[in-house]
Amino acid sequence: MLETARQFLQQIDNFPISPQLENIIKNSIHALFILHDQLNLAVFPPEVLAQKPLLIFVESQDYAIALPHHKQKLVYILSAQRHFAIACHQQGFPVLNLFTTDSHGAGLADFLQQHPHIQLSYMQPSEWDTRSQMADLAQRYADRVTSIANQFFIADVDQFKSKIKKGYRLETFYRELRKQTGYLMDGKQPLGGKWNYDKENRKSLPKNVSIPAIPAMAADEITQEVIDLVNTYLPQNFGTLQHFNYAVTRDRALHLAQDFITHRLANFGAYEDAIKTGEPFLFHSVLSIYLNNGLLLPQELCEMALAAYQQNLAPLNSVEGFIRQILGWREYIRIYYEAQMPTVRYANYFQFHLALPQLYWDAQTDLYCLHDAVSNVIKHGYSHHIQRLMVLSNFSNLTNTDPQQLNHWFYLAYVDAYEWVELPNVLGMSTFADGGILASKPYVSGGNYINKMSNCCAQCRYDVKAKIGEDACPFNYLYWHFVDRHRDSFAENGRVSLMVNVYDQKSAAEQEAIRDAADNFINALPRQASK
Ligand code: SF4
Numbered sequence: 001m002l003e004t005a006r007q008f009l010q011q012i013d014n015f016p017i018s019p020q021l022e023n024i025i026k027n028s029i030h031a032l033f034i035l036h037d038q039l040n041l042a043v044f045p046p047e048v049l050a051q052k053p054l055l056i057f058v059e060s061q062d063y064a065i066a067l068p069h070h071k072q073k074l075v076y077i078l079s080a081q082r083h084f085a086i087a088c089h090q091q092g093f094p095v096l097n098l099f100t101t102d103s104h105g106a107g108l109a110d111f112l113q114q115h116p117h118i119q120l121s122y123m124q125p126s127e128w129d130t131r132s133q134m135a136d137l138a139q140r141y142a143d144r145v146t147s148i149a150n151q152f153f154i155a156d157v158d159q160f161k162s163k164i165k166k167g168y169r170l171e172t173f174y175r176e177l178r179k180q181t182g183y184l185m186d187g188k189q190p191l192g193g194k195w196n197y198d199k200e201n202r203k204s205l206p207k208n209v210s211i212p213a214i215p216a217m218a219a220d221e222i223t224q225e226v227i228d229l230v231n232t233y234l235p236q237n238f239g240t241l242q243h244f245n246y247a248v249t250r251d252r253a254l255h256l257a258q259d260f261i262t263h264r265l266a267n268f269g270a271y272e273d274a275i276k277t278g279e280p281f282l283f284h285s286v287l288s289i290y291l292n293n294g295l296l297l298p299q300e301l302c303e304m305a306l307a308a309y310q311q312n313l314a315p316l317n318s319v320e321g322f323i324r325q326i327l328g329w330r331e332y333i334r335i336y337y338e339a340q341m342p343t344v345r346y347a348n349y350f351q352f353h354l355a356l357p358q359l360y361w362d363a364q365t366d367l368y369c370l371h372d373a374v375s376n377v378i379k380h381g382y383s384h385h386i387q388r389l390m391v392l393s394n395f396s397n398l399t400n401t402d403p404q405q406l407n408h409w410f411y412l413a414y415v416d417a418y419e420w421v422e423l424p425n426v427l428g429m430s431t432f433a434d435g436g437i438l439a440s441k442p443y444v445s446g447g448n449y450i451n452k453m454s455n456c457c458a459q460c461r462y463d464v465k466a467k468i469g470e471d472a473c474p475f476n477y478l479y480w481h482f483v484d485r486h487r488d489s490f491a492e493n494g495r496v497s498l499m500v501n502v503y504d505q506k507s508a509a510e511q512e513a514i515r516d517a518a519d520n521f522i523n524a525l526p527r528q529a530s531k
Pocket of ligand 1: 448473
């Protein structure tokens with residue numbers, strides 16, 4: 001099978017296209033462009049597939065080199081797309097793998113110009129820029145290009161877009177989606193009597209808990225080819241490739257989903273906010289990578305978790321926490337993106353303009369929580385959500401870092417990052433750059449909370465209990481400095497305005513020491529805008 005696959009790839013990789021394929025194109029009328037994050041034929045309209053269209057996959061050099069993406073992200077996107085193209089070919093679809101040095105839209109425009117008999121369909125891209133390119137193409141070839149509504153999500157954008165623009169909050173949205181889908185419902189009431197189990201889902205990790213390993217995913221020849229390609233042409237990109245362990249086909253992704261349900265879902269809820277050094281995955285599913293390029297679909301993951309609950313394989317707090325991440329948060333931020341783009345791209349509520357700290361590129365820091373989080377990202381193109389929020393975003397906020405730079409970093413550094421999901425998380429949720437449209441308060445904390453939820457501080461050269469002094473945890477004085485400087489955004493929020501009062505009760509000498517320590521730290525922090 002692999003040998004066939006390789007021959008096939010050699011055939012479709014060569015550009016200009018082979019005579020045989022040229023013949024297939026000549027005899028095709030209908031073509032369907034499938035983007036690299038739409039790798040699932042199950043959501044494409046049956047009437048479109050019934051035409052046996054020529055399936056066009058684009059490898060855009062422009063997209064690949066726009067940022068110094070993590071090497072694993074590029075390998076994952078390319079290898080999954082190539083595997084999917086082969087699977088489609090094996091199902092009897094004619095397939096064209098189109099390589100372009102330009103953008104997706106420009107590559108397709110050239111193709112349409114060269115083949116004036118072709119009618120092209122495409123599913124609306126989730127990311128803004130590719131969608132704009134396709135809209136331009138559809139305008140230019142109005143009688144030949146047709147768009148299909150994006151079917152990779154559960155919620156109806158039109159139903160919620162204007163509400164979310166006006167401040168419709170996540171919790172209300174999530175409950176509405178529960179009612180619409182019937183997931184975790186007992187008639188009209190939430191299953192178990194509660195809509196969420198957050199209070200049960202903030203436990204710190206017991207010392208001796210055993211964490212099941214994620215199954216190994218050996219790279220096959222196709223993935224190895226892509227690894228070699230990235231190593232050869234983009235050696236300076238972010239991250240390493242040694243630990244690449246992601247599924248690149250639907251079958252393998254389903255295997256990983258089942259493994260999560262069987263071995264980690266039961267403990268996911270209780271420990272979803274915990275951090276353990278050297279354990280990048282803990283009980284997290286690590287399935288966003290496959291959800292976000294279509295190998296897995298949101299409904300099937302929710303239904304797998306529900307089935308596990310019905311079979312007593314996982315408690316309700318875990319199943320609800322997992323489903324809320326998909327049905328609640330993921331769906332909500334996708335519509336937030338639709339509602340707030342493109343202006344949110346430039347949001348910078350606190351007007352922070354300092355470049356990204358150097359440590360985000362090389363993990364070279366003696367703040368151990370940061371060292372561990374960035375090391376995970378370099379090694380895996382991944383860290384779990386609480387490291388993203390409580391460590392990486394928190395530190396960026398506390399050090400006056402430009403949220404746009406943090407946004408770019410998250411986008412290029414994570415294998416699961418597409419703009420529709422990453423931008424709202426960074427500019428809305430974690431940095432408050434949108435001024436409170438998505439989140440009710442800036443996400444900042446001192447060292448105590450990191451210490452409560454992790455084992456990092458025990459390995460750190462700083463003292464998490466110390467507030468001021470050479471050994472004091474920098475998160476402590478940076479936090480109070482932030483509260484003081486941005487007291488307006490705290491004072492207006494009932495939940496955290498208390499912190500302003502606590503700061504004001506500190507002595508003048510202590511306040512001055514906090515200011516000096518924070519200013520010195522921020523000014524001395526090495527910074528590097530981009531790799
Ligand atoms: Fe992070 Fe402070 Fe703990 Fe060190 S002491 S690991 S810097 S929170």
